[in-house]
Amino acid sequence: TSTQSGQDGTPAAWSWQVVEPGVRRLDARVASGEAAARILVWEFDKNAGYVWELVRPDQALSVAATAELTQEDGIFLNGGYFHADGSPSGLVQVGGERWGKRQFDPVRSGFVVLGDRPFLLAGTATTTGITADILQSYPWIIRKGAHGFSQETGNYARRTFVGTDVRGRWYVGIVPDESVTLYQ
Numbered sequence: 001t002s003t004q005s006g007q008d009g010t011p012a013a014w015s016w017q018v019v020e021p022g023v024r025r026l027d028a029r030v031a032s033g034e035a036a037a038r039i040l041v042w043e044f045d046k047n048a049g050y051v052w053e054l055v056r057p058d059q060a061l062s063v064a065a066t067a068e069l070t071q072e073d074g075i076f077l078n079g080g081y082f083h084a085d086g087s088p089s090g091l092v093q094v095g096g097e098r099w100g101k102r103q104f105d106p107v108r109s110g111f112v113v114l115g116d117r118p119f120l121l122a123g124t125a126t127t128t129g130i131t132a133d134i135l136q137s138y139p140w141i142i143r144k145g146a147h148g149f150s151q152e153t154g155n156y157a158r159r160t161f162v163g164t165d166v167r168g169r170w171y172v173g174i175v176p177d178e179s180v181t182l183y184q
Contacts (some may be wrong), residue, residue: 014028
């Protein structure tokens with residue numbers, strides 16, 4: 001990574017590309033200690049007009065198979081932790097209906113509330129009365145501008161992440177090629 005920053009605070013070596021009005025994409029190599037990985041991040045302006053929703057297939061399917069079934073353009077991610085039978089590890093609410101019975105530790109998790117104006121909520125918040133799709137995820141990597149995960153577990157995987165900034169922009173990112181730990 002570069003030590004000099006651009007006007008938007010990202011390292012100067014990073015180059016955001018406009019995908020379409022209100023959407024930019026970053027394809028960058030980042031390093032953390034001895035680890036390095038490629039990340040892809042999409043930035044969506046809060047007024048870009050996208051709708052964010054959970055796709056609940058009738059059976060446990062891969063992300064690629066789910067994308068093929070919907071026949072729509074979009075970004076398709078396994079946005080939570082799911083078991084081999086397709087049941088979620090955390091709270092999932094689709095169309096106002098709860099799917100599954102498990103829930104993560106509310107203190108260390110958060111809710112991704114989707115719809116036309118997505119936002120993030122602390123896992124301790126109540127979801128009563130929210131009719132948008134909700135996905136509970138774990139753990140916070142960055143919370144309120146500070147590191148939310150500070151210990152090394154040694155558990156490697158490809159990663160998916162979402163976030164927002166103070167300007168209301170929405171970010172979706174993946175580590176597509178390498179496996180990294182949450183700490184990295």
